Amino acid sequence: MEGVAGALGPLFLLILLGTLLSWRRQPGGDFWPQMERLIYFLLFPAMLVSTLATADVGQVPVVRMALVLLGSMLAFAGLLWTIRRQLKLEAAAFTSVFQGALRFNTYVGVAGAAALHGAPGVTVAAVAVALMVPVVNVLCVISFIAAGTLGPSSLGKSLAALIRNPLILACLAGIALNLSGIGLPGWSGSAVELLGRAALPLGLVAVGVALRPQALIRLDRGVWTSNLVKLVMMPALVLVLALILGLDPVTRDVALLFAALPTATSAYILARQLGGDAELMAALITGQTLLAMATLPLWLRLAG
Template sequence: MLLFAAALWLSWRHAPDWLSRHMGDAASFTSLFQGSIRFNSYVGVAGAAALHGSAGATVAAVALALMVPAANLLCVMAFIGAGTLGEGGLLRSLKALTRNPLVLACLAGTALNLSGIGLPGWSGDAISLLGRAALPLGLVAVGVALRPRVLVSSGSVAWLASLLKLLAMPALVVVLCRWFGLEGVARDVAILFAALPTATSAYILARQLGGNAELMAALITAQTLLAMLTLPLWLAN
């Protein structure tokens, strides 16, 4: 994620004209950035559990705790750097980051875990019921968010982001897994999360922070549909 974030930013700032046209203006670039960096955590947890059961879900939870705050911070920094926020934008972006429920949940869960406090025993059944309901509801929300009509007017940015997110990033992670000797469940989850389509929540951030929300909707739609083809290919690697 850090490598892709740096490459995208440097490319947009210093790219030749022909490439800059495909990356769009400041608002469109933030959508390209989110579409190349963020990932759909609902699909990731569902896929990890389907592949490896509770072991896969556990590794996915560890990945989420690390990746969700990092992804949101990188994306907010991209909005700030691109200048889409206007006056008072830094404060507004920080407020949006501190109100992000995924970031707050990861930080709270990590704090409870590392402190040894944990959750009270009586809450286990209730939270388990909420957890079982959250995943299918999240997947329903993914389907509702699809907007095939906006793909027609999205231009080349949507397809560039899809190429980077669904092909280039998982290819890099496959190489890194071999380099570091990662195997088994950890390897599968790493490749899965690299190959996931972008997050539906990216649309909300685009609206809040001055991005191109319609383009973001097109990216979400294109990547979610294309991932039905690319995800099985990467997981069979």
């Protein structure tokens, strides 16, 4: 337990630092919104390209990992739609519960994989991102369409944003460079790697800045459902499947880590843009991030 806590502890301290900076309103103005854009559109894609372009992906059991992660995600997506009537939630609230149960904080996931297993962990995490990001984005957009919260104009914009998603494009670019044998030649490799190194610490601080502690007062059926799926049921199913399919320890730990991650802070923006319940989304993001500080080490300890 001390090893897991020692690896993840510094990550949570950076998140708490971000919360403190937000509370103190430092730096002021639009610094953090602009920083988030820089991380999302440049630094994090650079890290993914650098990792995937040069990694020995052949050492990662991609098919079995996909069965574990995507199988679990699709199973709970289907479950949530099956019990939608029993939840008695309005359409906007349901889409936020759906996002809260399925989306994951990529920054925390990759940083956690690096802290636990170093370079091999980052490679497996990059593969997990390449597998999960396109699928979860498609599922969430479909949920808004099916729930009826999207207007005709918003549908086209959301699909266009999905196609232009910088994380998806970065994964495709990195895989293409890897498979072609080009990699990142000359100085480009070191330059892209240096850019990518800035992504994780800044991304973790940005996670803390985005938290809204005042949103924690909301504790309704939607909050409990989403938190139960995301922090308990999803990692439990992933752990069982990982053991059944015989994943190696590094891949198993990273798969479990990504399954137990709190939901993504970007889900709040999506909820606002596509007709979701933004206040419920804020409560889910904040509550899950704080709860994950306790549940993540417990799940990883159980796996180990």
